[in-house]
Amino acid sequence: MYTLCDSERKKFELIFETINRSAILSSADRNGNIIFVNEQFCEISGYSKEELIGKNHNILNSGFHPKAFFQGMWKTLAEGKVWRQDICNRGKNGEFFWVDSIIMPVMGGNREVEYVSVKFDISERKRIEMSRLHSSKMLSLSEMAGGVAHEINNPLAIIASKAILVKRQIEQGVFDSDKVKDSLNKIESTVERIAKIVRSLRLFSRDADIDEMENVKLSSIIETTFEMCHERFKNHSITLEINCNQEIWLECRPAQISQVLVSLLSNAHDAVLNLDEKWVSLHVEWNDHRVQINVIDSGLGVQQEVVEKMMIPFFTTKEVGKGTGLGLSVSKGMVEDHAGKLYYKASSKNTHFVLELPLSQLKSNCSSGKVA
Secondary structure (H helix, E strand, O other): OOOOOHHHHHHHHHHHHHHHHHOEEEEEEOOOEEEEEOHHHHHHHOOOHHHHOOOEHHHHEOOOOOHHHHHHHHHHHHOOOOEEEEEEEEOOOOOEEEEEEEEEEEEOOOOOEEEEEEEEEOHHHHHHHHHHHHHHHHHHHHHHHHHHHHHHHHHHHHHHHHHHHHHHHHHHOOOOHHHHHHHHHHHHHHHHHHHHHHHHHHHHHOOOOOOOOEEEEHHHHHHHHHHHHHHHHHHOOOEEEEEOOOOOEEEEOHHHHHHHHHHHHHHHHHHHOOOOOOEEEEEEEEOOOEEEEEEEEOOOOOOHHHHOOOOOOOOOOOOOOOOOOOHHHHHHHHHHHOOOEEEEOOOOOOEEEEEEEEEOOOOOOOOOOOOO
């Protein structure tokens, strides 16, 4: 066994003290119960050492990450590997804070496995990323505004014309109850159509970063997305084909998944706008564990040099003022926060992006859907 001399021992003590002052340190047993925390851990969490030692790490669980996120963490650690991810925790005061977390399994002095964690506060970085996301969303909203206005103007014209017909009958004293009932039914269904568009717009534009995970049907998320995009595709004579099973459930933040899909569909819309053949397809495949949402357009793929850069923040191939270069990079981050993946499928004949997410713990009433 190697023995440290006094100078080496002092050097290692200095290194540890430096890390102890700058990093958030903790260790836990194999069940996740806290054994040790340093002062930095107490400061960022708001808990004292007495409140933390012996408690499970779940005391900091913010509800931000799905169960699959932590299941993947424990699987990695059980294999003896180092796990690293950004984690959103909740402090004693109820506020969220983000840490870049590195967790490694080690053999403790009692020959029991312990998990040593080194974390760094990245809350400010996340705040900046979310600010950029907001800018990207506002641009997307601006791009869709014309389509949404047209989507609403059409049903408003229907309501106005039906109301005029009813009013005219009343004024002329010619009251056909069947025609009046038909007009009122049409007005009622058209109002609901407008309400759905407004709900979709509100869902897309709201800040979903602090939402809890919830179990929702994928079809309802896609319906919301369709309401946001449909008219824009129709106005430019682009065929938009949607195919989704009704009984697929996800554990997710629905607004964020909708935002990712709107971003992918918006990119596809812009890519095919000037092509002779203009179509975009969204179809879903699944198995017992995961679901793949495929967004494919009639373009013939993306050049390799673009593929290598397109997930990097601020990289864009659009003209100045028509893109922030944040859509794919921010979408990728949101998907990874759901323990999922967002990637480009180069083997496809056409331009093909895949959004892959774990299925909800709820049972989906559907058979396997050919995910390889």
